[in-house]
Amino acid sequence: METDGTAPGYLESRKLVKRWSGPWPALANTLLLAILFYATWWIFQDPRGIMRLYTPYVGYMYCRWLLIILIWVAYIFDFWPFRRGWIGRTHPVVKGLVLTAFSVAVMLLIIEGFFMRVLGDYGISYMSPDRLEAMGITRFYALEYATEAIMMFAVIASWLSPAWVVAVENAPWGKLPQPTRGVTIMLVTFLFSTIVYFLTMHSHMAILFYPWQQYTAITPGYWETFANTVSGNFHIGWIMCCTVTVWLYETIWERYPFNLIQTDWLRRLTAFFGIIAIAVALCFFLYYTQDLVWGETIRGTKRLMAPDWRWLHVGEMAIFWLVPMLFLNFYCGNWPTRFSRPVNVLLRTFITIAAAIVLYVVYYKTAHLFLGVQKGFSHPQQFPMIPTIWLINIMLINMWFMDGWPGWKAVPKTTEELAASHQEIVARDVKWSPALGVGLAVGVVGGVAIYVLVVAVLPWLGQMVTIIEGST
Amino acid sequence: MSEEKTTSRRDFVMGAATGVGVGAIGAMGLYSYTPAAYRRFAKAPRGNREEFGAVRRVRVTNISETSWFDNGMLMGDIMAAGGLLVNQYTIGWPPFGNGKGIAKGSFESGLESIRKMIPGDLDEAWALQTKLGVHPENPGGFSCLIEVESLDGTIHKYLLDSGWSFDWMDKAFKREKIDQMLAAHDIEALFLSHEHWDHFWGLPVTLKYDNRIPIYVHSGYYKEGLQYIGASGHKGKLVIQDKPIEKVIPGMVVIKYDVPIINRVFGETSLAFNIKDKGLVSISGCNHQGILQCTAYMRNNLKYDNNKFYGIYGGLHISPFEDWDPKYDDLVIALRQYEFEKIGCNHCTGVITAHKFVERGYPVVKGTARFRSKTPDYLGNGDTIEF
């Protein structure tokens, strides 16, 4: 059966229930994630493993494209062309295998077919590693350059595509049947991604070649003075923050606070641009924290002290936050849920930030011991976005394609539950009152105070704490 | 009444929770990346800078800067051996090849095959390694002669690095008459900048002509490296530098940088000279520590004439494989503000980088592109520079 726009999507129509009570479901799934992660990491990515895609850009490209295709399959296409009946009755493991294989096939078609062959052979030479190699670039770097460009499309799309669903609520095509809706939203977000790509990364690619390709791109990029670098890493920083903020808003924030806005168009617009504003704030803050801890950057230096690396690390830090965010939402029932929505949201934010810091420290202390990556924050062979997004991909497959097997199973929502989740689009639990206003004012002061405190403590922390001995 | 109170308390808490987010995110966005936020960063104080005398003049002769001849081949070997983290002695390159091919080499088996021939019979050793090693046609090496004129007029000669291929280096030494200088014990010391294949593995070529020459190495040398020095027949003084700054003669010091380097090497040393009435000159092998890091350290820790960083020589390690990244453009652009009077670069600086320096009008001393050096935009084999 084809779904029309009025029926809820599969992910909305199901309810995941624990198979066992207590912490067992979360533990079982964590174990499964760990096994799948390490096995697939070894097969595909690990520089000591079988396919060794972690060069790093080749592996990163596949990782990012798989992520965006998972989002397309589940969020944008609502599993089309697979039938709802099949999705509903098939065993989660079979479903996981089939849907993952399908996603990988689509991914290969897009990367090897569309980008490397169609665009690379008939449009943009830097998309084709073969072409770059034929023009005299070492094979290794030809692959790195081409995959970096192709990867960036996915990076931008993995902000814009889910933002269209989450913030813009599929408007104005929400009522179209599948696959029309999916194709439309995919094409529109892909078009926007292409525009953003040309405005952000095209100049970066153009100065990779000698001489600067000044007739085809603005060289150096317009952001040079502002970002203190000609590198497109500046854009990677804020765009990664956008991706993370979309999921922050969708998962642990339950679309709060923009869902308080009742007018559809205003809510959608505010949410879309609000996400960007929050992301930019996060990006500036994460950049500043690094300067506070490691000292001000020196342009032209290598690695840790270089502005281009610091912008990249903004994205890396943001991704370290996304992992606990999704874990809390998927496997811990978005805990805590017992307080009012704003309080829950705030608590979850604190919890996931704390977890992200722990993950960050543990990652940099241990990753070189078991992932085959290089020791150090800024080593060119140290690219934490790959393992973290690889893990996120597996979490998404587990939750979206496998209904949370083995710890959870999907049951259809009752009509009342469906109606309730439909109601959810506008939150009615927070209403304006003088007390709320006073609270808000007090809260703002508190929030600023927290910021001031963090900024004051960070330089001291930088002096006192060494995460990695003898490495930068 | 009490219900109302509860409601208003509840509203207050909800407002406060929301406000914390608004306040924190607002502050993050409006303050973090503003000039006001950066006022707290005082310019780094220049520490207790060390007075170390002065020399009159320094002349560098580039014996060889062509460390290898084919980038693609070298990169391919490293990747095939498992990438940039692999121990350099296991790649299988001469003189540590053992006939088993790429990634199957080992320090012990390689050294065993040539132990009896170094440093006495290097032709035979290299001929054997041409059979046992991976891509034996690719190695060249990095080495330069440094002639220093003291304030009293005496001339001191030093070698920085000893290259890689025995064959190539021996010919290069003969071309620049280094063999005769060594045999006459005219050269006072050999500084090995770091343990990399292209700077260090040609050591027997130096020792063939003078096995008593004092050698300086970074304390990060691995046990294989130290063993190779002994096995190559070194009988002279070995200085394993522990101090950050080691004095050699008045006006000349060795600076030690602790940096992890690709293919399991740790640390690099650079030479610094204070040239009377001109200023500071640094001479390096690869600058794996980064040319600007190198510059900043010397600037903050050494006292020199005119308070001027006068010049640099060596590999600047920017794009050794002719790969590119916009961050290298950042360096090319930022270098202007360091106001060097003379830049002598080659080796791992990269040809593209040198072109870009020249295009920006930097005072790069040009070369003659002889003896297989690739471009006249930098100092090639057999070229000299004087500070």
Ligand SMILES: [Fe+2]
């Ligand atoms: Fe080196």
Ligand SMILES: [Fe+2]
């Ligand atoms: Fe080198």
